[in-house]
Amino acid sequence: MRGEPGAEAHLPLTPSHFSRLTSTSHASPLTSHARTVGQALRETRELLQAGGVPDAARESSELYACLKGRPTSAAWLDRDEPCAEELRAALEEAARRRAMGWPQAYAVGRANFRGIWLAVDRRVLIPRPETEGLVDVVLAWMRQRPAGRPRAVVADVGTGSGAVAIALALESDAERIVAIDRSPGALEVARDNAARHGVAGRVELRQGDLVAPLGGERVDVLVSNPPYVATADWERLEPGVRDFEPREALDGGPDGLAPTRELVRAAMGTLKPGGLLALEVDAPRADRGAALAAQAGLAECAMLEDLFGRPRYLRARRPADGCD
Numbered sequence: 001m002r003g004e005p006g007a008e009a010h011l012p013l014t015p016s017h018f019s020r021l022t023s024t025s026h027a028s029p030l031t032s033h034a035r036t037v038g039q040a041l042r043e044t045r046e047l048l049q050a051g052g053v054p055d056a057a058r059e060s061s062e063l064y065a066c067l068k069g070r071p072t073s074a075a076w077l078d079r080d081e082p083c084a085e086e087l088r089a090a091l092e093e094a095a096r097r098r099a100m101g102w103p104q105a106y107a108v109g110r111a112n113f114r115g116i117w118l119a120v121d122r123r124v125l126i127p128r129p130e131t132e133g134l135v136d137v138v139l140a141w142m143r144q145r146p147a148g149r150p151r152a153v154v155a156d157v158g159t160g161s162g163a164v165a166i167a168l169a170l171e172s173d174a175e176r177i178v179a180i181d182r183s184p185g186a187l188e189v190a191r192d193n194a195a196r197h198g199v200a201g202r203v204e205l206r207q208g209d210l211v212a213p214l215g216g217e218r219v220d221v222l223v224s225n226p227p228y229v230a231t232a233d234w235e236r237l238e239p240g241v242r243d244f245e246p247r248e249a250l251d252g253g254p255d256g257l258a259p260t261r262e263l264v265r266a267a268m269g270t271l272k273p274g275g276l277l278a279l280e281v282d283a284p285r286a287d288r289g290a291a292l293a294a295q296a297g298l299a300e301c302a303m304l305e306d307l308f309g310r311p312r313y314l315r316a317r318r319p320a321d322g323c324d
Contacts, residue, residue, distance in 0.1 A: 037064070037087075038079035044091045051099020059104075063094045066108040069117045103240045113163045116170065118193045120161050123185035125249040127163040130280065130306045131225050135167045137278045137304060137313050138223050142172050151175035152220035155270070157210055157263065160249060162190030162203065164223060169199035176202055178219065182209045183248065210259065211266045218272045225280040226259035227252040256282055257289065260314075264292045271318040279314040286311035 041060045048056035061075035067090055068074055090108075097107035105111040105126045111118055113127040114135060120126055142152060152174045156165040159179035168177050179194075181187050187205050194203040206213035211222070229250045234242065241250070252258050260279060267277045277298060281289040286303045293301040298316035306312035 035082060036079065037075070037081050037083045040083040040088045040091055041075055041079070044095045047092065047095040048098060051095070053095075053098050059098065060091075060095070062104065063091060063098070063108055066104065066110060066112075067091065067094065069110070101239065101243065103244055106244060111161070113161075114167045114171070116166070116197060118161050118163055118166070119189060119196070121189065122244060123183060123246065124160040124189050125225075125245055127161060130308075130312055131163065132167075133304075133306050134223065134225060134278060134280045134313055135164055135171070137315055138168060138221055138276065139172055141221070141276045141278070141315075142174070154178065154221040154223060155180060155211065155214060155219045157222065157224040158226055158249065158259075159190050159205075160186050160225075162193045164225065165190070165203050166194055166197050166199055168223075169194070169202045170197060174202070174221075176204055178204050178206055178214065178217075180206050180208060180211070180213050182207065183246070186246075186249075210262055211270050214270060219270060219275065220272055221276045221278065222263065222267055222270050223276075223278045224259075224263055226263060228256045228260060228280070228282040228285065230254065230256035252282075256285055257292070260285075260289055261292055264289075264296045264298070264316075267293075267316070268297055268318055273318060274320040275318045277314070277316045277318070280312060281314050283310040283312055286314070289314045290316075 041064060044060040044063065045056045048059050053059055061072050064075045065072045067087065094107045098104065103126060105120050106122055109119060109121060111120045111127050114132050118127065138154070145152070154168055154174050154177045156177055156179045159165050159181045162179055165177040165179040168174055179190055181190065184207060187207055191200070191205055194200045227248070227250050229237065229252055231251055231254055234251060252260065260281060263279060264277070271277065277293065279289065290301050290303050293314060293316040297319070299319045301314070301316040303311040304313040304315055
């Protein structure tokens with residue numbers, strides 16, 4: 001049985017919330033007798049196996065590593081270490097969530113993005129490895145800017161957990177990143193993540209749809225991972241995505257291009273001359289995305305590949321006044 005959205009969807013993963021987050025219909029194999037990490041992991045594996053989770057041994061190690069914010073090898077390296085009660089209870093809670101079908105990142109309440117750990121819950125999309133490449137597109141453009149230019153102002157539309165905005169704040173000298181989302185809950189998650197990583201002073205959160213919260217302000221970079229699943233494809237998504245992740249962060253309208261189309265149309269009026277538009281797009285619709293950018297009057301429209309060799313990133317530039 002899969003978990004249904006509810007108040008527990010964004011509760012922190014702490015022992016105090018255990019009874020509200022898990023079913024009480026089954027006795028727990030995890031007890032306070034687990035004195036070492038190895039013992040706790042064995043009992044976690046039993047709970048996962050009872051819930052039908054494939055490869056429960058690997059899964060238990062991954063849950064431990066995520067909770068600790070360390071590589072998967074940590075489970076083996078720490079096996080003889082004492083296991084604190086708080087960690088034991090967190091492992092049990094995460095395992096119960098996984099047994100109910102929750103995606104791993106939601107089960108532990110965090111996800112790794114470009115080497116940093118971000119808090120995530122069902123108010124935000126789980127950051128994907130492909131989106132790490134979107135950050136690289138922006139960083140490459142920033143490195144090529146002429147010396148002496150003012151530091152860039154970036155707008156990250158649909159910030160969700162704040163992954164792109166926070167990564168850019170940590171990895172670039174951008175003066176300011178305006179992180180936009182229409183979901184108040186998502187902005188709460190992004191705010192906590194920005195504070196946790198010490199970049200709250202450079203990540204400015206604004207609520208609203210697409211570029212409207214900019215209020216006419218021009219930026220150097222407009223970056224977004226917009227919703228790009230076609231509405232007709234929704235029911236064909238994997239259950240771990242369809243049943244748990246926020247639909248508004250995934251559903252891109254009848255053809256999957258509605259938000260992309262709006263962002264491309266807004267780019268000329270949002271970017272400063274020479275500014276960068278960088279969008280993540282659905283690979284099968286990549287050519288259509290590039291065509292939209294060219295039709296909107298943007299220059300140097302190109303599709304770049306992701307780490308799997310699929311066309312994934314639309315890169316375009318607003319022409320410099322009088323130069324293009």
